[in-house]
Amino acid sequence: MDKKTEHITTKLGLLGKNISYSFSRAYFAEKFELENLPFVYENYDLKSLKKFDKVLKKETLLKGLNVTIPYKEDIIPYLDKISKTAKKIGAVNTIKFTKSGKLKGYNTDWYGFKKSLKPYLKTAHKKALILGTGGASKAIAFALKDLNISYSFVSRESSKNTDYTYADLNETIIKTHHIIINCTPLGTHPNINSCPDIPYDYLTKDHLIYDLIYNPEQTKFLQCAELKGATTINGLKMLELQAERSWKIWNLV
Template identity: 40%
Template sequence: MKFAVIGHPIKHSLSPLMHHANFKKLNLDYQYEAINIPESHFQHIREIISERELDGFNVTIPHKARIIPYLDDISDEAKEMGAVNTVKIKNGKWIGYNTDGIGFVKGLESYYGSLKDAKILILGAGGASKGITYQLKQKTTQPIFVANRTMSRFETWTFNINAVPLSEVTNIADQFDIIINTTPLGMYDSNDSILTFERLKKRALVCDIIYTPLETPFLANARHHGYDTYNGLDMFVYQGAESFNIWTAMDANINAMRTSVLNKLNV
């Protein structure tokens, strides 16, 4: 079977490395490549994929929404997210899925344990936040709080959450067991505008969906204040594993996939 990831730029994608590690561990003679498709060439996506006779492909920035008009069918979650990161090709038909949210949540469960009673705060209301929240709602009995600078961003959300302005997060931060940052602000040192760590529960878990670097300034700040931290590496690994399952109906070797990425990052 043959697979790929499409995006622009795509040269530095670790997806081929990760998927080949999984294929090797499972003794599968499968292929996976990275295909660079600039926005100006995207109208030829059907021809590009057909020429390679792929069985499925992943979609990354900036094409996750752009791919949707070219699909024959789309999962409910991907439709809700307005974004697709996995396409399965079956009998010539393209079916779109989004595995980013479930990828993060499965990884989080493997690290944290049951999320049933966890009180969770998510920072940011972009596509990643929406996917993660969608999946978390199926895992916890507690209301999920999502904070964003611009409240109008929630107008496209069709499922219930407690939306709060980012400016009010400090006042409610001590309520939560898990805080998940999905904003790019975590990449910068001035994190006081996101969260005041002194206000958190003593045993709160602080997360960031970014995995390069493995420790963002946001997580480093949290660790400095004594909190347990969790990065986005497992989100990347588990979303890839979910894609593999969609394409093949087989379970991926998570350890092989994670190890290949960690080795590449020289950890």
């Protein structure tokens, strides 16, 4: 152990796949430095969750994890218990290692989204389209329900969890859903020229367009919406809010 790490008492980290771009590691590294905490935050980039047990055995100082794409749902069977909210949502993005050595799952995504969306809401914002049906979209749906905003799921293929396919989206649907949230990875760095296939021509100044992606800051999805006069929001504030909520759950200081 070198001099830079010999004083470390606690490890936290991010569990996911292809997460070198991640916001979390830099965010918490800065936090630990500013608050002079003997902590470190690392990325656990796993090709499969089959390797999760090896991480747990190796990392004896690990006290908490954030979870990102694509493991927010798949991680649940590996946990000893989950919070009531995470159970309702069906997805976990925060894991606390309890004093008894158990793993408990929470969801802070819904909180971060709700708090970041609320300042932009206007009278017209009564119905939403959620693009994608993964773990992140479930937290978004939970937050919208909490805000009394009705929502419909959009996916590439029709399924029991899908209200519309992208091919279904027409002028009437777009003009009656004034909030559209991208919960897919389309447009994430380095694939910055990708974006969800929706009819952007029907967007208006009354639309609120939210992209959970934060890298790049202005995705093609947001750029196309902005050209139509829509209000746009990226996922950075949501991430900051959910990260601080995770920190409170870990409650390490």
